[in-house]
Amino acid sequence: xxxxxxxxxxxxxxxxxxxxxxxxxxxxxxxxxxxxxxxxxxxxxxxxxxxxxxxxxxxxxxxxxxxxxxxxxxxxxxxxxxxxxxxxxxxxxxxxxxxxxxxxxxxxxxxxxxxxxxxxxxxxxxxxxxxxxxxxxxxxxxxxxxxxxxxxxxxxxxxxxxxxxxxxxxxxxxxxxxxxxxxxxxxxxxxxxxxxxxxxxxxxxxxxxxxxxxxxxxxxxxxxxxxxxxxxxxxxxxxxxxxxxxxxxxxxxxxxxxxxxxxxxxxxxxxxxxxxxxxxxxxxx
Amino acid sequence: xxxxxxxxxxxxxxxxxxxxxxxxxxxxxxxxxxxxxxxxxxxxxxxxxxxxxxxxxxxxxxxxxxxxxxxxxxxxxxxxxxxxxxxxxxxxxxxxxxxxxxxxxxxxxxxxxxxxxxxx
Numbered sequence: 001x002x003x004x005x006x007x008x009x010x011x012x013x014x015x016x017x018x019x020x021x022x023x024x025x026x027x028x029x030x031x032x033x034x035x036x037x038x039x040x041x042x043x044x045x046x047x048x049x050x051x052x053x054x055x056x057x058x059x060x061x062x063x064x065x066x067x068x069x070x071x072x073x074x075x076x077x078x079x080x081x082x083x084x085x086x087x088x089x090x091x092x093x094x095x096x097x098x099x100x101x102x103x104x105x106x107x108x109x110x111x112x113x114x115x116x117x118x119x120x121x122x123x124x125x126x127x128x129x130x131x132x133x134x135x136x137x138x139x140x141x142x143x144x145x146x147x148x149x150x151x152x153x154x155x156x157x158x159x160x161x162x163x164x165x166x167x168x169x170x171x172x173x174x175x176x177x178x179x180x181x182x183x184x185x186x187x188x189x190x191x192x193x194x195x196x197x198x199x200x201x202x203x204x205x206x207x208x209x210x211x212x213x214x215x216x217x218x219x220x221x222x223x224x225x226x227x228x229x230x231x232x233x234x235x236x237x238x239x240x241x242x243x244x245x246x247x248x249x250x251x252x253x254x255x256x257x258x259x260x261x262x263x264x265x266x267x268x269x270x271x272x273x274x275x276x277x278x279x280x281x282x283x284x285x
Numbered sequence: 286x287x288x289x290x291x292x293x294x295x296x297x298x299x300x301x302x303x304x305x306x307x308x309x310x311x312x313x314x315x316x317x318x319x320x321x322x323x324x325x326x327x328x329x330x331x332x333x334x335x336x337x338x339x340x341x342x343x344x345x346x347x348x349x350x351x352x353x354x355x356x357x358x359x360x361x362x363x364x365x366x367x368x369x370x371x372x373x374x375x376x377x378x379x380x381x382x383x384x385x386x387x388x389x390x391x392x393x394x395x396x397x398x399x400x401x402x403x404x405x
Contacts, residue, residue, distance in 0.1 A: 031332055167330040175323040175333055193296050193331040213295060213335060264385055272292045 001028040002063055002076065004049060004148060009058035011044055018044045020204045022058070026148065026182065031174055033195030033212070034184040035277055040201040042184045043081075046150040050079030062148075075103050078146035082153055083125050083133040091128070091136050092121040095143075102144040110143035113169070117162065130157030138166055141181075142173055150182045155191070163187070167194050192216075192273035202281045212273065219276045223249035224266030232266055240279035251279035296331055300339025305348065305367050308359055315361045319349055346370070 004026040011019040019041045026032065026049070036042045047053040049060055051068045059066055062073040087094070091114070099105040114121055117135040125133060134157050141151040155163045171194065174181060182199075185191050192198070192212055199209045208215070222229055226248040233252055241250040251271060254260070260268055271279070290299055307313045322340060326333040340357060343349045348367060349357045360366075387397050 164330065168327060171326050171330055171333070175326055189292060193290065193329070193335065196332045196334050212332075213297060213338070217295060264389055270293060270295075 002147060003027055004060065004062055004067075004077075006049065006060045007058055009048060009060060010056050011041075011048060011053075012056045017204055019048070022206055024199070024206060024209065026180060028147070028180050029178040030180055030196045031170070031194055032180070032182045033188075033191060033198045034182050034201070035186075035188055035198060035273075036184075036201030037281055040281075041204050042201055043152050045201065046079055046152060046182065046184065047081075049148075050074075050077050050150060052079060052081075076147040077150075078102055078141060078144035078148070079150045080137045080141035080144070080152065080154070082156065083136050085126060085133075087125040090122050090124055091119055091139075094125060094136055095121070095139060098140045098144065102146060104145035106143050106145050109145075110139055113139045113142060116165070116169070131159060131162060134158050135162070138169075142169060145177070146179070148180045148182075150184075152184050153186065154183060155185055155187050163190065167191065170194065188274040188277055189272050198273065200277065200280065207280065216271065216273060216276070218254040219251065219271040220254070220260060221249065221251050221269045221271050221275065222260070222266055223247065223269075224263075228263060228265045232261060232263060236260075240282060251276065253280075290329055290331070296329075296335050297338035297342070300325060300329075300331075300336055301342040304339070304343060308348070308364055309367055313359055315359045315363055318356045318358050321356055 004024075006022050006024040009019060009022040009024075010017070022045065024045075034042050034046070044053065048055050049067070051060075051070075051074060054068065061067060062070075062076060065073050067073045067077070083094070089097075095110055095114075099107060099110070113119075117132075117139070119132060119135050119139070120128065125136065128136075134154055137151060138154045141149050141154065154166060158166065167190075170181065170183075173179070183191065183195070195212045197209060198212045198215060200207050222233060224247065226243060226246055229248040229250065233250060236252045236254065236258060238250040238252050241248065243249075252260070253276075262268070290296060304313070304319055308315075313319055319340070320328070322333045322336040325331070325336040325339075329336075340349065344351070344357075346366070347360055348363045350360055352358055383397070
């Protein structure tokens with residue numbers, strides 16, 4: 001089983017730090033969700049791993065081999081970027097170029113996906129809606145058949161039915177091929193069931209990488225009378241705490257061995273991935 | 286297997302509960318094959334690992350068993366054992382929360398009993 005390993009990876013654009021000392025291991029046969037705020041460094045991270053962009057320091061390897069300028073390693077990797085908004089080529093041409101770029105390209109599958117999405121392949125990309133441009137990104141990703149496939153915001157601009165279709169196609173391809181996917185997205189809740197693991201980036205660092213189910217099983221939203229909430233959350237990691245009058249609410253992330261004692265005066269609820277993300281990465285106002 | 290997944294509860298628990306419900310309702314019969322992990326993953330757009338986790342709970346409970354190379358099947362006697370276990374869980378799941386809510390409203394023991402007697 002192949003693995004991608006990022007070791008002490010940093011990236012600066014001129015003096016601006018975009019990624020700060022990233023250590024990350026991407027395993028085979030998994031679907032990862034990559035979430036973070038705008039400008040957190042998601043696209044940069046994916047472009048570094050796919051060697052579209054050089055690192056400032058550190059190294060990224062596929063097993064033991066450095067990926068940068070290594071055609072053999074790059075055969076295993078596809079980074080399906082968002083289509084540039086001013087791109088004058090048609091989807092047909094765009095897919096043709098992709099087919100030459102990816103050695104395992106599956107033309108039949110690509111044609112089938114064009115039909116499924118009812119994509120207009122003749123119109124210049126810049127004239128297509130954002131959603132249709134995203135479909136092109138999705139088709140490149142799926143039809144590349146690359147072992148490690150990264151998709152940058154595949155659902156941006158897609159309507160809810162097309163998004164649903166995308167998740168179904170993704171799961172179908174994943175169950176049949178056992179490829180690895182990393183999917184960056186801002187529409188978190190509806191995708192969270194698809195992710196086996198979630199990678200969260202905040203302020204240019206990876207703040208967590210964990211099995212989604214396990215992460216959510218240790219996250220709780222607690223609310224009630226201030227003193228009671230304080231008593232129950234004493235010693236726990238609390239995020240995004242709010243108080244209104246005598247009531248207080250907070251989101252806690254339990255560590256190994258910690259638990260919440262039940263109390264009839266407080267409400268304890270499970271937290272969705274989106275709410276947890278807001279609690280961890282949002283700024284208290 | 287046609288219910289909608291909610292965000293309130295772990296997905297794998299919902300998967301195991303749905304299969305059990307289907308067994309209780311004779312939608313899946315004993316000694317019949319249950320949907321595979323991949324079928325469930327596609328149907329609900331969830332990660333196959335999550336679906337597998339849900340099915341594993343049922344294996345641990347002796348509700349389903351694996352036939353090599355064919356799939357997972359419902360154990361004979363599964364329906365009865367689901368009922369038995371759910372009866373045991375009935376107190377924790379329903380009665381204790383009724384009592385908790387009653388306490389916070391100041392409803393007396395007698396009142397709770399008479400409410401239940403009226404319904405059953």
